[in-house]
Amino acid sequence: MTPAVTRMKRALQSTTGSAMVRQTAIIGDRFMLPSAFEQRLRAVCGEAIAIRSRQDEWPDAPIEHGYAVPGLEGLKEYFGAPDGVVDFVGDAEILVTHLAPLPRSVFARLPRLRLVAVARGGPVNVDMAAAREFGVLVVNAPGRNASAVAEFTLGAILAETRRIRAGHEALRAGVWRGDLYRAALAGRELSELTVGVVGYGHIGTRVVTLLRAFGARILVCDPYVALRAEDLAAGVEPVDFAQLLAEADVVTLHARVTAKTTGMIDARALARMKPDALLINTARGPLCDYDALYDALAAGALGGAMLETFAIEPVPPDWPLLRLPNVTLTPHIAGASLRTVTRAAEQAAEEVRRYLAGEAPLNPC
Numbered sequence: 001m002t003p004a005v006t007r008m009k010r011a012l013q014s015t016t017g018s019a020m021v022r023q024t025a026i027i028g029d030r031f032m033l034p035s036a037f038e039q040r041l042r043a044v045c046g047e048a049i050a051i052r053s054r055q056d057e058w059p060d061a062p063i064e065h066g067y068a069v070p071g072l073e074g075l076k077e078y079f080g081a082p083d084g085v086v087d088f089v090g091d092a093e094i095l096v097t098h099l100a101p102l103p104r105s106v107f108a109r110l111p112r113l114r115l116v117a118v119a120r121g122g123p124v125n126v127d128m129a130a131a132r133e134f135g136v137l138v139v140n141a142p143g144r145n146a147s148a149v150a151e152f153t154l155g156a157i158l159a160e161t162r163r164i165r166a167g168h169e170a171l172r173a174g175v176w177r178g179d180l181y182r183a184a185l186a187g188r189e190l191s192e193l194t195v196g197v198v199g200y201g202h203i204g205t206r207v208v209t210l211l212r213a214f215g216a217r218i219l220v221c222d223p224y225v226a227l228r229a230e231d232l233a234a235g236v237e238p239v240d241f242a243q244l245l246a247e248a249d250v251v252t253l254h255a256r257v258t259a260k261t262t263g264m265i266d267a268r269a270l271a272r273m274k275p276d277a278l279l280i281n282t283a284r285g286p287l288c289d290y291d292a293l294y295d296a297l298a299a300g301a302l303g304g305a306m307l308e309t310f311a312i313e314p315v316p317p318d319w320p321l322l323r324l325p326n327v328t329l330t331p332h333i334a335g336a337s338l339r340t341v342t343r344a345a346e347q348a349a350e351e352v353r354r355y356l357a358g359e360a361p362l363n364p365c
Contacts, residue, residue, distance in 0.1 A: 021047070021048065021049065021050045022048060022049045022050070022093050022094060022356060023049075023050050023052075023090075023091055023092040023093050023094070023112075024041065024049040024050065024051050024052075024092055024093070024094040024095075024096065024352070025051075025052055025053070025054075025088060025089045025090070025092040025094070025095050025096070026038060026041075026051060026052070026053035026054070026095075026096045026097070027053075027054050027056065027080070027085065027088065027089075027095070027096075027097040027098070027099075027100040028053065028054070028055050028056070028096075028097070028098055028119075029055060029056040029057065029058040029059070029079065029098055029099060030055065030056075030057065030058065030059060030060060031058070031059055031098070031336065031341065032098035032099075032119050032341055032344060032345075033055070033341060034053035034054065034055050035053075036341050036342060036345045037053070037096050037119070037345045037348060037349070038051050038053055039345070040342075040345040040346055040348070040349040041096070041345075041348075041349045041352060043349070044349045044350065044352075044353045045349070045352060045353055045356060048356055049094070049352070049356070052088075052092075054088050056079055056080055056099070056100075057079075058079040058098075058099055061079070062313075062314065063077050063078070063079055063099065063313070064077065064078055064079060064101075065077050065078075066078065066101075066103070071103055071105055072101060072103050074103055074104065074127035074128075074129065074130065075101055075102075075103060075124065075125055075126070075127060076124035076125070077099070077124050077125060078099050078100065078101035078102075078124075078125035079098075079099035079100070079101075079125075080099065080100050080101055081101070082101050082102075082103060082105055082106045085100045085101060085102065085106055086106055086109045086110060089110055089113065090110075091112050092110075092112065092113065093112055093113065093114050093115065094113075094114070094115045094116075094117070094352055094355070095113060095115070095116045095117070096116075096117045096119065096348050096352070097116065097117070097118060097119065097125070098118070098119045098120060098344075099120075099125050100125060101125055102116060102125060102126040102127060102130075102131070103127045103130065104127050104129075104130035104133075107127070107130045107131060107133070107134040107136060108130075108134065111134075113134075113136055114135070114136060114137065114355075115136070115137050115138075115139070115351075115352065115355050116131065116136055116137070116138045116139070117139050117140075117141075117347075117348040117351050117352060118138060118139070118140045118141070118365070119140075119141050119144070119344040119345070119347070119348050120140060120141060120144065120344070121140060121141065121142050121143070121144060121145070121202075122140060122142075122365075123138050123140050123365045126138055126365070128365060131365075137355070137361065137364065138364070138365040139348075139351040139361045139362070139363050139364055139365060140363050140365050141343070141344045141347040141348060141363065142202060142363055143202035143203075143343075144335075144340055144343045144344040144347060145203075145334075145335030145337070145340040145343075146202035146203045146205075146206050147206060147337075147339065148334065148335050148336070148337035148339065148340050149203045149206075149254075149282050149334040149335050150203055150206035150207045150209075150210055151210070151337075152282060152308070152333075152334035152335075153203075153207050153252055153254075153280060153282050153334070154207070154210050154211070156280050156282065156306040156308070156328070156330075157190070157195070157250055157252065157278070157280060157306075158190070159306070159328065160278050160280075160304055160306055160328065161187050161188050161189075161190065161193065161250070161278065162187035162188075162189075163177075163180050163185070163186075163187045165328050166180065167180060188249070189214075190211070190214035190215065190216045191214055191215035191216060193216050193217070193249040193250060194216065194217040194218075194219060194247055194248050194249050194250075195211055195216045195217070195218055195219070195248060195249065195250045195251075195252065196219045196220075196221065196239075196244035196245070196247070196248030196250065196251045196252070197211075197218060197219065197220045197221070197252055197254060198221050198222070198241070198244065198251065198252065198253050198254060198255050198264075199221075199222055199253065199254035199255035199256070199283065200220050200222035200225045200227065200254075201222075201225070201254065201256070203254045203282075203283075204220070204222065204254035204255075205228065205231075207252060207254060208220065208231055208236055209231075212231070212234050212236070217235075217237075218231075218235070218236045218237065219236075219237050219238075219239045219243070219244045219247060219248055220236055220237065220238055220239070220244075221238075221239055221240060221241050221244045222238075222255075223240075226238075241264075241269075242272060245269055245272040245273050246272050246273070246274075248273070248274070248277060249274060249276075249277055249278065250277065250278045250279075250280065251265075251273065251277060251278070251279050251280065252279075252280040252281075252282070253265070253279075253280065253281045253282070253283040253287050253288075254282070254283050255283055255287060256283075256284075257283075257284045257286045257287060261287055262286045262287065263286070263287070263288070263289045264287055264288075265279065265281075265287055265288040265289060265292075265293065266289040266292050267289065267292040267295070267296075270292055270293065270296040270301065270302060271296075271301070273302060274303075275300070275301055275302065275303065276303040277302060277303050278303050278304050278305065278306070279293070279302065279304075279305040279306070280305070280306045280308075281305070281306070281307050281308060281309060282308040282309065282334040283309060284309050285309045285310040285311035285312070285313070286311050288307075288311075290310075290311065290321060293305060293321070294320050294321055294324070297321075297324050297326055297327060298324060303326065304326040304327065304328075305321075305326070305327050305328070306327075306328045306329075306330075307321070307327065307328070307329050307330075308329075308330050308332060308333070308334050309332050309334075310332070313331075313332055314331070315329070347362075347363070350362065351363065
């Protein structure tokens, strides 16, 4: 049991038997709607909490990065200003948020705050060292968008392998691509392809499940996770990174960004891939060396790429990859489903319920 959880339990024990209503603040946005969280919190916590909520402007206004602002260096990405968070949260004991910035200065000014539920897969908007220092328990919502991203990944693979994007772009330009029926240009079915899945976490495992229904040969590279028995029984093959790159017709990335995975798709990795292979990145931009990727695609050393996330967002309008005909790009929307919102609300509300009941958290950070 962590020190933060121990402190939480002691605080709860001191109020056992009282009818104290716990002050709860919700800072959502135009994706993670505060109303969705309030509805779910009411359903599981009833009158035990008093709720106030605020809706920020993301994604209509861009996300920010901690490295660019003094005092926020411990945050990877966030939305809003620390002073605004302090003013809104005030005397609340519980905060449910998506992107609100929580650097050390915020924790220092909110002495009554004891639980932060971050409605995303990682607490990238929280200074975790400061949270521990001030005895604040932080929980997150792992897997909230796993199904959404996995489905998007399958859609991206099909759009490329079956020439959906190419046919669409031609028709929009007034060209009838009847030549796509030529054997040399016709799309390939997933049942005849080898798909390499890099990363076997919440999203990667879901991608594997969906791919199995198509009859594809599936290779998985994740040195930290063993394959599920059901996947092994279905013929899914655990392989190292080099073998996956060499044998896959489609390589789809689902790894976390770490010191080891940053730039893992570099010139050397691209040179190992088949010249007609397809690269899918619905994970994180820093996994790819985009200069090397551009060179491979422009030279015809790689068949194509579908990119959903980028090292810099929004991408610059003069970005060279935007000009290549064998690249499909989307604005980081793989996880943008309504079910992602309701699932995150369910996870956050359950964590609040457990906190109020003195139970251990499901997903402590």
